[in-house]
Amino acid sequence: xxxxxxxxxxxxxxxxxxxxxxxxxxxxxxxxxxxxxxxxxxxxxxxxxxxxxxxxxxxxxxxxxxxxxxxxxxxxxxxxxxxxxxxxxxxxxxxxxxxxxxxxxxxxxxxxxxxxx
Numbered sequence: 001x002x003x004x005x006x007x008x009x010x011x012x013x014x015x016x017x018x019x020x021x022x023x024x025x026x027x028x029x030x031x032x033x034x035x036x037x038x039x040x041x042x043x044x045x046x047x048x049x050x051x052x053x054x055x056x057x058x059x060x061x062x063x064x065x066x067x068x069x070x071x072x073x074x075x076x077x078x079x080x081x082x083x084x085x086x087x088x089x090x091x092x093x094x095x096x097x098x099x100x101x102x103x104x105x106x107x108x109x110x111x112x113x114x115x116x117x
Contacts, residue, residue: 042067079100
């Protein structure tokens with residue numbers, strides 16, 4: 001549980017540049033990354049930037065999210081050795097949902113598939 005607590009306290013702003021680097025290295029864009037984040041959390045460009053500027057923790061980032069997309073439950077697969085659909089800790093599952101979406105974006109998956117349309 002200690003590992004989870006450490007992850008929850010990490011600032012979203014400290015990880016966001018790594019997400020950008022990961023997707024850009026594979027030919028995707030920050031705009032596409034943001035679209036994925038907006039889809040999952042309900043943030044928009046302004047509110048996402050505010051969360052980054054405020055250096056909120058992952059816990060605060062997801063607690064303050066306007067709404068978690070109802071289709072987030074359709075996100076499945078393995079990330080960091082865990083099946084995201086089987087993670088029982090709600091906050092960790094949301095974090096891993098985001099990781100999985102970033103992964104799919106970096107792997108070149110079509111946006112319609114990533115956004116579970």
